[in-house]
Amino acid sequence: MAEKAWGGRFSEPTNEQVELFTESVSFDARLAAVDVQGSQAHAKMLAHVGLISSDERDNICSALDEILETIQQGKMEYRPSLEDIHMHIESALIEKLGDTGRKLHTGRSRNDQVSTDIKLYIRNAIDEVDALLEELQRAFVSRGDQDLDIILPGYTHLQRAQPVNAVHYWLAYAEKFQRDRDRLADCRARLNQSPLGAAALAGTTLPIDRDFTSKELGFTAPAANSLDISSDRDYLAEFTSALSLIAVHLSGWAEEWILWCTTEFGFLTLSDAYTTGSSIMPQKKNPDVLELIRGKSARVIASAQQLFVLMKGLPMAYNRDLQEDKLAAFTAFDVVKSCLGLAPSIVINATLNRDRINSRIEEGFLDATALMEYLIRKQVPMRTGHGIVGNLVALCESKKCRLQDLTVEELQQAAPQIEEDVYEILGASNAVAALTSFGSGGHEPVKHQLKLWQDRFA
Numbered sequence: 001m002a003e004k005a006w007g008g009r010f011s012e013p014t015n016e017q018v019e020l021f022t023e024s025v026s027f028d029a030r031l032a033a034v035d036v037q038g039s040q041a042h043a044k045m046l047a048h049v050g051l052i053s054s055d056e057r058d059n060i061c062s063a064l065d066e067i068l069e070t071i072q073q074g075k076m077e078y079r080p081s082l083e084d085i086h087m088h089i090e091s092a093l094i095e096k097l098g099d100t101g102r103k104l105h106t107g108r109s110r111n112d113q114v115s116t117d118i119k120l121y122i123r124n125a126i127d128e129v130d131a132l133l134e135e136l137q138r139a140f141v142s143r144g145d146q147d148l149d150i151i152l153p154g155y156t157h158l159q160r161a162q163p164v165n166a167v168h169y170w171l172a173y174a175e176k177f178q179r180d181r182d183r184l185a186d187c188r189a190r191l192n193q194s195p196l197g198a199a200a201l202a203g204t205t206l207p208i209d210r211d212f213t214s215k216e217l218g219f220t221a222p223a224a225n226s227l228d229i230s231s232d233r234d235y236l237a238e239f240t241s242a243l244s245l246i247a248v249h250l251s252g253w254a255e256e257w258i259l260w261c262t263t264e265f266g267f268l269t270l271s272d273a274y275t276t277g278s279s280i281m282p283q284k285k286n287p288d289v290l291e292l293i294r295g296k297s298a299r300v301i302a303s304a305q306q307l308f309v310l311m312k313g314l315p316m317a318y319n320r321d322l323q324e325d326k327l328a329a330f331t332a333f334d335v336v337k338s339c340l341g342l343a344p345s346i347v348i349n350a351t352l353n354r355d356r357i358n359s360r361i362e363e364g365f366l367d368a369t370a371l372m373e374y375l376i377r378k379q380v381p382m383r384t385g386h387g388i389v390g391n392l393v394a395l396c397e398s399k400k401c402r403l404q405d406l407t408v409e410e411l412q413q414a415a416p417q418i419e420e421d422v423y424e425i426l427g428a429s430n431a432v433a434a435l436t437s438f439g440s441g442g443h444e445p446v447k448h449q450l451k452l453w454q455d456r457f458a
């Protein structure tokens with residue numbers, strides 16, 4: 001019991017199985033650096049308000065640096081009896097400094113300490129993910145110049161719909177990942193209030209200065225309610241939700257490219273370096289990395305769910321259940337980080353098979369909507385035009401031809417308003433060139449957006 005920081009009121013040692021069951025050092029050791037950062041700020045504050053001397057502050061701060069070094073060199077021996085990384089560091093401090101070390105936890109509880117540590121850790125994690133997302137956006141934007149002359153079939157319901165400039169596809173992902181970055185920034189701004197000094201749940205009778213530690217740790221202000229602080233993990237639910245959307249975007253992209261790599265589609269060839277083979281079928285080149293990006297997204301989404309379920313039945317304030325929060329948050333972060341680590345290279349090194357795409361671009365009536373809009377310009381009401389083009393498509397299907405193969409007489413039979421100039425909008429390349437509205441997939445609007453993205457990343 002002597003070893004336990006909280007052993008005073010106990011007369012029996014903790015059951016060993018309980019120690020193994022309750023420990024968290026096996027997964028919270030990664031908080032060591034932020035724990036030391038938080039403790040050093042706390043020690044400075046304690047000296048600032050006169051609860052410890054400036055010598056004690058200096059000794060604590062340098063001993064904490066040494067302890068962190070020991071941990072980072074892998075020389076700290078973790079013991080389940082010391083529960084978590086926080087107790088390991090404090091116990092090492094006491095071992096080094098005796099009574100001075102015993103003063104560090106003044107006016108603080110592990111409850112506000114742990115929440116502070118997690119917030120510091122997640123703040124860094126958000127910055128890391130943000131930088132990775134920017135790299136991925138840059139990868140998509142970097143394909144702009146090389147793919148600008150390619151027309152891709154756009155799909156809805158995975159059925160051919162309208163043609164778009166290939167770069168429109170790339171920039172669509174840049175937009176999605178921008179919203180992900182914005183969401184992370186929102187999450188970061190909201191979490192950036194300091195829990196430190198809330199102590200266990202009620203605050204403290206000691207004259208601590210929460211503004212001091214808040215500033216010292218780069219928070220915008222101390223959070224206002226100690227009960228709320230002690231129980232709050234909203235920021236982890238938000239963080240993992242933001243990561244879940246990233247995972248959803250990555251997974252959708254992976255799925256699309258897996259399809260595009262099939263013999264059936266044949267739109268895309270992945271670089272050999274980012275694919276794998278089969279142990280039995282010699283011809284195989286499999287998109288395993290994309291499949292795993294799609295597969296691993298499940299873990300991220302599950303982590304967000306795990307946090308919601310973890311939190312939903314908890315009364316105020318801290319409950320030990322919350323220790324499980326880190327498993328979910330770290331899993332989501334690790335998975336997203338590893339997927340984002342690979343995605344940019346896959347994007348940069350993939351080849352769009354333009355011949356294959358071009359050879360089938362006139363299939364699927366990608367110009368049907370352009371023809372309907374031609375009729376609208378000739379004063380045909382939209383619904384009437386829709387019906388006329390629908391009939392023409394049915395005619396083409398029976399004749400096994402394309403809209404541009406119909407003679408002007410055949411077209412005029414369906415709508416007398418049609419003139420020779422109709423052939424200027426028929427065919428996929430005419431249809432895509434005719435797209436001019438803001439944000440559309442036509443060449444000009446796409447070039448405009450591409451320039452904005454390129455300027456942004458210049």
Ligand code: ARG
Pocket residue numbers: 024083084110111114318320322323324
């Ligand atoms: N390892 C624990 C956690 O992460 C530390 C908090 C323990 N607090 C307590 N009141 N027992 O939640």
